[in-house]
Amino acid sequence: MTSQIFSPGVEHVLDLSGIFVFALSGSLLAVRKNFDVFGMAVLAEATALGGGVLRDELIGAIPPAAFTDIGYFMTPLVATLVVFFMHPEVARINRTVQTLDALGLGLFCVTGTAKAHDYGLGVVASIALGMITAAGGGVIRDLLAMETPSLLRWDRSLYAVPALVGAGLTAALIAAGALDAVTGSAAALMAFGLRMLAIKYDWRAPRAWHRGSSSEGEQ
Amino acid sequence: MTSQIFSPGVEHVLDLSGIFVFALSGSLLAVRKNFDVFGMAVLAEATALGGGVLRDELIGAIPPAAFTDIGYFMTPLVATLVVFFMHPEVARINRTVQTLDALGLGLFCVTGTAKAHDYGLGVVASIALGMITAAGGGVIRDLLAMETPSLLRWDRSLYAVPALVGAGLTAALIAAGALDAVTGSAAALMAFGLRMLAIKYDWRAPRAWHRGSSSEGEQ
Amino acid sequence: MTSQIFSPGVEHVLDLSGIFVFALSGSLLAVRKNFDVFGMAVLAEATALGGGVLRDELIGAIPPAAFTDIGYFMTPLVATLVVFFMHPEVARINRTVQTLDALGLGLFCVTGTAKAHDYGLGVVASIALGMITAAGGGVIRDLLAMETPSLLRWDRSLYAVPALVGAGLTAALIAAGALDAVTGSAAALMAFGLRMLAIKYDWRAPRAWHRGSSSEGEQ
Secondary structure: OOOOOOOHHHHHHHHHHHHHHHHHHHHHHHHHOOEOHHHHHHHHHHHHHHHHHHHHHHHOOOOOHHHOOHHHHHHHHHHHHHHHHHHHHHHHOHHHHHHHHHHHHHHHHHHHHHHHHHOOOOHHHHHHHHHHHHHHHHHHHHHHOOOOOOOOEOOOOOOHHHHHHHHHHHHHHHHOOOOOHHHHHHHHHHHHHHHHHHHHOOOOOOOOOOHHHHHHHHO | OOOOOOOHHHHHHHHHHHHHHHHHHHHHHHHHOOEOHHHHHHHHHHHHHHHHHHHHHHHOOOOOHHHOOHHHHHHHHHHHHHHHHHHHHHHHOHHHHHHHHHHHHHHHHHHHHHHHHHOOOOHHHHHHHHHHHHHHHHHHHHHHOOOOOOOOEOOOOOOHHHHHHHHHHHHHHHHOOOOOHHHHHHHHHHHHHHHHHHHHOOOOOOOOOOHHHHOHHHO | OOOOOOOHHHHHHHHHHHHHHHHHHHHHHHHHOOEOHHHHHHHHHHHHHHHHHHHHHHHOOOOOHHHOOHHHHHHHHHHHHHHHHHHHHHHHOHHHHHHHHHHHHHHHHHHHHHHHHHOOOOHHHHHHHHHHHHHHHHHHHHHHOOOOOOOOEOOOOOOHHHHHHHHHHHHHHHHOOOOOHHHHHHHHHHHHHHHHHHHHOOOOOOOOOOHHHHHHHHO
16 A cells, blocks of 8 residues: 555545645635535535545545545535635635645645555556546536636646646656655645746646637637 | 335335436426437436436446436436427426425435445435435536536525435434334425425525625626 | 457557547647647547546446556547647548547447446446447537537537437347447448438437427527
């Protein structure tokens, strides 16, 4: 088992922290979309747990961890209450929420890749599943709220690349037999740092070549 | 096995009835969206079976019941034909369809919770899966039709709360060792009654505090 | 095992070809939606592999083939690169892409039905899963791009019927013990031919009766 990168207690606290901040982003979007408190809770749960549930369904870890650990399920409800009572305050610290979201991204691309590898998947598939763990919840959040997934949009700063780097580093560490708490944290921090730089400098990925000249008018 | 709350024959008839009315709501939405008859059938199947398929995938009941019982699969096609030939008449009895939909809601939150518990899930997870069974199909229906899921919207009468009450009562009955045809029916009727009251009096769930003053303009 | 209709090498080449053209349609839509290159890759993967992943999740073939065969995963990335560098050229040969897409449709409805039957599903369920294999990726593509699924729309030429015919013929061949490379190819070509005719003559499926007179104004 390499998926237990950190000691069980530490990993659980990290997981719950990541889930909490992902849930904040879900319930904040629900407020913006004028959903009621149950809509906020559904969006918080789906955002926070969706990526991990997708991963677990795909690798055959059934029932998904989100349904066997009560802490995973209750955390998004706490985040919903926080946003319910204090959403102007939470929205005002948007920069802080983005930073925490980047930490969640870094953490989940590492642990997701490691868990997929534990279940016997190959290098490329494990990287893909690490990215799904980190970014899948946000895609589900946007779809439920009828928004174009920000993961796909050109006018949003890079999200997939930091996840890819974190997942790729983790896969390389596993291949080298060198994944432990220190190196795993380094991979997560690398993904986190890249994401923070992408936000700060509004880094974007390129669109298809000739886009500007030949097909801008299609939109 | 507690999931066989009713005698097998009775439960099957109830299941098919719930599937039929959920399918009606799917194919009626397809007509409003100007879909063709195959779009109607897809939306009917997805609405009627989607919640149960999600539950079965999450608890590991593979293949899902929807793919092993031919009656489950054929019933939405019958509903599609009814709407295809008589949709003005079906649309006219919208109140009746809503009542039947509320019965489906009540039934599925009870049987969904019981089935999840049978598969070894805990109390909270079983309640969540009961709600997914009852409400998941409607969310899939709305997403396929590119509509904001009515489950999440503030301007729709309560749907999640009746499902939560029915699922919670069922979990309590299981914990007390008291779930049988009589008590299970009572839990389903409680959810049904709550939903009917929510429709009649247009009960809604609250939105986030301060919503009115601070962020109404964002929409 | 009837699912190995063709020799392993031939089936693999056919599969990869089908995946490639489905991926082209995904990344072309991403270009039209102004997504960046990672959005193109996500849409290419989801379109090309989504139908097969859905089928594998539903029949219990876990992890899905898309995550165990590296060729399946890499092919959509190649298609993404092709579209990235040459999308005006690819868009210009739209007729060719549609023809290849119809070949993919024919192939996947046959192999999807056969695989579902191999996993013990009944005739009707196998046909449904064949259709899901062939058409599911396109639905996921459209949802991710926030477009009404073209499978459901009345104003698009028939897509479900060719898939239904191909899947139904395959099920009949299995029942008769006559599914082999020749008959399987014939079923796939029948679905392909029907789809091409539907495109050429803009065949559409009917909408609900009375639609024109009674509810056109609802839209």
